[in-house]
Amino acid sequence: MSEHSGPELIPASDACALLGISTATLYAYVSRGQLSSRPGPDARSRMYLRAEVERLARRKQAGRGAARGAAQSLDRGLPVLETRISLIRPDAPYYRGRSAVTAARSGATLEDIARLLWEGEEQDPFAASVPDVWPERIAPLALDSSLPPLERAMACLPLLALEHRQSHNAAAPVRREVAAMLLRQNAALLVGTQPDARPVHRLLADHWQPGDAGFAEVVRSALVLCADHELNVSAFAARVVASTGAHLHATVCAGLAAMSGPRHGGATARAYALLCDAEASGAPAGFIAERWRRGDEQPGFNHVLYPDGDPRGAEVLRQLRALRGDCPRMRHVETVLATTAEHSGQHPNIDGLLAAICYVYALPATHALVMFASARLTGWLAHALEQQALGTLIRPRARYSGRAPGDHD
Incomplete structure (x- = not known):
């Protein structure tokens, strides 16, 4: 395959051979969302992405022997540790048994979810006062708008730990107060402003779209829906660091570092680029159809843990339709969604809706x-607190x- 060609597509016979299954089982995998297919060279044939097929083949090996199962489990296979924080079900992620979608619809804030996830509902860790200016040596970095958001936060958080004398305190109430301070400070660092006691969704919305109450509500809902998602890669990274006894500032930096990768946090940028590229093409429906036909990725769509559609994305989409359904940009989004659904059957995920x-x-x-x-830091801190407990x-x-040792030419 040349460096300029798209992803490798293989026929059904090759896919069945790699998976060791019948054609009927292959079609069942497609109908359940475990594999996707593209039009073949003739009207009746279908083609499959080799990378998807090989990934599914690896997952099928999980559990066929303890060592092999453990080796495969880190790629969304077998569970690797227990947690009481969140559960992923087809209808919603659940935070300590409570639906994230229901919480978003009921008006919960990110702070409400933090109290729930940190088991701090009896003690309000957000009641403590918040300094409204950055320390002198941190301010130049914290307010430098030329720095990318994640890099600005990662540069400042270790220095903030030095300013916080309680950063290594093991008492649960103190640790929750440190976590609450971090949630507010991280949000302020990400937008490059001074910290304050406003709810995080208000801090973000007021900075980007002041005076727009509807926009603030969409941001609030999105933050609640993104607060945690079980052992996603950034939560796992933060949890590993927390297991060493490192302070909470260090665990947050680990989460931010993991999120900075293009295969995690970078998914939102690719989804945004898809919308812009489709608009720039002048024929968005044809643009999306052609991408799918040649096997290109559809960023912002599909989620391996939600084969019937990401309920978090569906909830944000519902709100966007209610608030902006008649505007030209929303009509363009609807065209991209409808064309993708028509050709692939895929639904938008939370990355696509952000x-x-x-x-x-x-x-x-x-x-x-x-x-x-801003949202996911809530979950990282919950995992850090649980792991350190x-x-x-x-x-x-x-x-x-x-x-092998001794095996030399």
């Missing part, structure tokens, strides 16, 4: 990542597959 919020309100793509990072170190073993 990008859609920014696109519909004519905001930069980076704001979608800021919403994601256990007092155990996360140290998995590797299955060596290299040259």
Whole structure:
């Protein structure tokens, strides 16, 4: 395959051979959303992405022996540890048994979800006062608008730990207050402003779209829906760091570092680019159809854990339709959604809808990542608190597959 060609497509016979299944089972995998298919060279044939098929084949091996199962489990396979924080079900992620979608619809704020996830509902960790200016040595970085949001936050948070004398305090109430302070400070760092005691959704909305109550509501809902998602890669990274006994500021930096990767936090930027590229084409429906035909990725669509559609994305979409359904930018989003559904059967995920919020309100793509990072810090802190309460170190073993000792040419 040349460096300029698209993803490799294979026929059904090759897909069945790689998976060790019949054609009927292959079609069942497609209908359940475990695989996607593209039109083949003739009207009756279908083609499959080799990368998707090989990934599914690897997952099928999980559980076929303890060592092999453990090796495969880190790629959304077998569970690797227990948590009481969140549960993923087809209708919604659940935060300590409560539906995130229901919480978003009922008007919950990110702070409400933080109290729930941190088991701090009896003690309000947000009642403590918040300094309204950055320390002198941090201010130049914290207010530098030329720095990218994640990099600005990652540069400042370790310095803030030095300013906080309680950063290593093990008492649960104190740790929750540190977590609450971090939630507010991180949001302020991500938008490059001074910290204050406003709810996070108000701080973001007032900075980007002052005076627009509807926009603030969409941001509030999006933050609640993104607060945690079980052992996603950034939560796992933060939890591993927390297991060493590191302070909460360090665990947050680990989460931000993991989110900075293009395969995690970068998904919102790719989804935003898809909307812009479709608009620039002058024929968005044809543009999307052609992308799908040649096997290109559809960023902002599909989610392996929600084969019937991401309920978080569906809830944000419902709100956007109610608030901005008649505006030209929202009609363009609807065209992209409808064309993708027609050709692939895929539904938008939360990455795509965070990008859609920014696109519909004519905001930069980076704001979608800021919403994601502001919200997800809540879950990172919950995992850090839970892991440190256990007092155990996360140290998995590797299955060596290299040259054997003494095996030299």
